[in-house]
Amino acid sequence: MKKKLIRNTVAKFEKEFGAPPENLFLAPGRINIIGEHVDYNNGFVLPAAINKYICFAVSESHSNQCSIIAIDLNEKFTFSLDNPINPATIMWPNYMLGVLAQFIEKQMPVKGFNLAFSSTIPMGAGLSSSAAVECGFGYAMNKMFSLGLTNAEIAVTGQKAEHTFAGVNCGIMDQFASVFGKKNKVIKLDCDTLEHEYHNADFRNYALLLLDSKVKHTHLTSGYNDRRRETERGLSIVKEHCPYVNNFRDCTEVQLLELREKLGEVSFRRCHFVVKEIQRVLDAVDALDNSDFLRLGRLMTETHHGLSKEYEVSCAEIDFLVETALKEKSVLGARMMGGGFGGCAICLVEKDKVDHIIETVSSAYSDNFGIALEPYKIKISKGTSVHKM
Template identity: 45%
Template sequence: MSASLIHAVHSDFIQRFGYEPMLVRAPGRVNLIGEHTDYNDGFVLPAAVDKEMIFAVGLNGGTEIRLVAHDLNETFELGSPAEVTPSDTQWANYLLGVVAQLQLREVDIQGFDCVFGGNVPLGAGMSSSAALECGLAFALNHMLGAGLDKMELAHAAQKAEHTYAGVMCGIMDQFASLFGRDGHVVRLDCRSLEYEYFPFDTKATRIVLCNSGVKHSLASSEYNTRREECERGVAVLQQHYPAVQSLRDATLEQLEAHRAELGDVVFRRCSYVVKENLRVEAACQHLEAGDLTAFGQEMYGSHAGLRDDYEVSCEELDVLVEAARAVPGVFGARMMGGGFGGCTINLVAPERVEEFIASVSAVYKEKFGLELETYQTTIVSGVGAVPATTAA
C-alpha cells in the first residue's frame, strides 16, 4: 500500500472540504490464465495486485456531489443526486455510473465529496476502471449503511461501466478488485459466479508486466468477431448435442467429430477456448501442489493458443514471450487481455527480476527500437477501508 499516495489524497480532501473522510483502497488486477473464456461461460484466474486507487470519501450533509481527480487536478460537481446522468467528463462517468446503479438498487444517495488518486498504470490491462468503480461503491455502501454484499457491488460496478462508460465488460475485473485475497488467486466460474481461492506463493515469484506500448486498431472489431465465431461453433454443436449451451459445455472430442462442419477457423477458435478452460483447471492443481514450473507451462500453452488458434496476439507480444522464455528464473509468460497489444504477464523468481527486465528490454529495444515499460507487482487483498492512522 502506497503511504505517500494515501497521505496525498487524504491531505487534498482535508484542504478542499475541511473534514475527516473515510479512506478506501481499491486494487487493480491481473489475470494469470483464462483469456477470452469469460464470455464463453468459462473459468478465469485473476488476482488483486498492489497497484491501486485510493479514495477519500465523506458525506457533506447537503445534496451536492463533488468529485476530484487528484492526479489530474480536475473537479466535477452536481447539485444533487437527482441530476446524475452521463457527462462529457470521461473519468467522472465511472463514478456517476456507480451512483446511478446504487440508486437503481434503492440506495438513498446523499450529498458526498470524493477525492481519488491512483498508481494503476493506464492502458496496461490492469483494470484501473474497475478499481475506480469498486472503491466508490464500497465507500458509499459502507457510509450509507446500504447493506449490499460484495457480489452485488461487483454487479453494480460492472453495470456502471456498461451504461456510463459504454464498455461491455465481463464481471471478472470488478470481481477481482472486490474479492481479492492476500497470497491467493481466485478461480471464478463465469457462468455460476461460484469461486474458489488457491494459494499463490508471493515469496517464490514476482509478477512482472511488460507493456508492449502498442495498441493495434484491430482490437475491438476482432474481439467482436471472436465472440461471433464462438457463437457459430456453439450453434453447430447444438444441432448434435442439445446440452451444449456454450463452449463451456463442449469437449475436444465433440469438436473433432464435427471439424469439417465447423470449418478450420471456427474449429480453431472453439478448440482454443475448450483447451484454455482445461488449462485453468490444471493451473489450479499445480498451485495446490506448489509447482510454479508446471503452472508456468500452462501459461506458455495459453500464449501459444492465443497466438496460433485464437489469433489475437501480435509480433510485439510474441517477441516479449520468447525473450522471457530465454531468461533463467522465469516460470512462465503469456499475453494478458484482449490482445493485439497491451502487456505480457511474467512469473519471475525474485532474485532474477532485474536480470529479466534488463534482458527482455534489450531484446525489445533491438527488435522494435522501443523502450520497454515494466511493472513489478504482487498479490494483495481486495477493496477495503484504510485505517486513518495510515494517512498521518
C-alpha cells in the same frame, strides 16, 4: 508507495474541499494467472488482487451536489442528484456514473458527496484499473450510505456499469478479483455461478513479473466485443448440433473438430481456444497446489500461443516480449494478460533472476520498437477495503 498514494490523495482532497475526507478506501488492480477471455464464456479463471491501488477520499457534501476530482488527470466532474444520471461525454466519470445510476434506479439512499481519487495502477496495462474504479466507488457508496450490498453485488454492479456506461461487454473476473482478493491467495472463480475458492499463492523460489509494453492499440474495445460475438455465434452452432451443451465447459475439443466446417475457421479458432483455456485453468490450479511450477509455466505459455494465434488478441509488441522472455532459462512461462492488443505480459521467473530478465528484455524491446519497457514487481494483496484514517 501505498502510503504516498494515500497522503497525496488526502492532501488534494483537503486543498479542493477545505477539510479532511471523512472516509478513505483502497481498491486494488488485479492480475490473472491464467484463464483469459473465458470469464464471459462461462469458464473458470485464476485471478488475484495486487499491491497497486486506487485511493478514494470521500465525504458527504450535505447537498444533492456531487463533485469528483480525478487527481492524476487534473480534471473535475460535477453533477446533481436532482438530475438523471446519464453517460458523460468524457469517459473517466462513466465508470462511477454507471454504478451510481444503478443505485438510484433501485431507489437506494445515496446522497451527495465530494470525492477525490488517485491511482498507482497503470492505465492501459491490463491490470483492470476500470474495475478498481467501479468497485472502489461502489464499495465506498455502500459503506457510507449503508446500502446493504454484498461484495458479490458490488462486483456485478461494476460489471454492468462497464457494459452500459463504458461500452465494454466485459466478464465478471476483474470486478470480482478487485473486491474479493486476499493477501497471498489466488481465486479460482466459476464465472457461471460465482462460486469461488482460494488457493495459496506460494511461488517459493519464483516470482510473477509484469512487463508493460506501454502500447494500447485502439481496437481493444471493438476487438473485445467482436470476440464476444464470435464465441457466442460459435456456441449457438454447437448447441444446435449438441443439445446437451449449455456452455463451453460442456463442450469438448472432439465436438469442435467434428463441427469445424459448420463453424467456419474463425469461429472454430475462437471456440477451440476457449475450450482449451477452460481446461488449462483447472490444470493450473492442480499445478499450483502441487508446487509444480514447470507445469504452471508451460500452461501459461500455451495460453499465450492460443491468444496470439487462435483468439488473435495479441500484437507484435506483446508477442516479442513473450518470445524474448522465454529465451531465458530462468523464465518458466510467459503470456499476454488482459483484454489484449497491448498491455502487459505476465512471466513466471526465478526470483533471483528478475532484475536480469528486466534488463535483458528491456534492452531488446527498446532496440526493436524504440519503446521503454515498464516492469512491475508485484505482490498479491487483499481486495477493496476501508483504510482507517
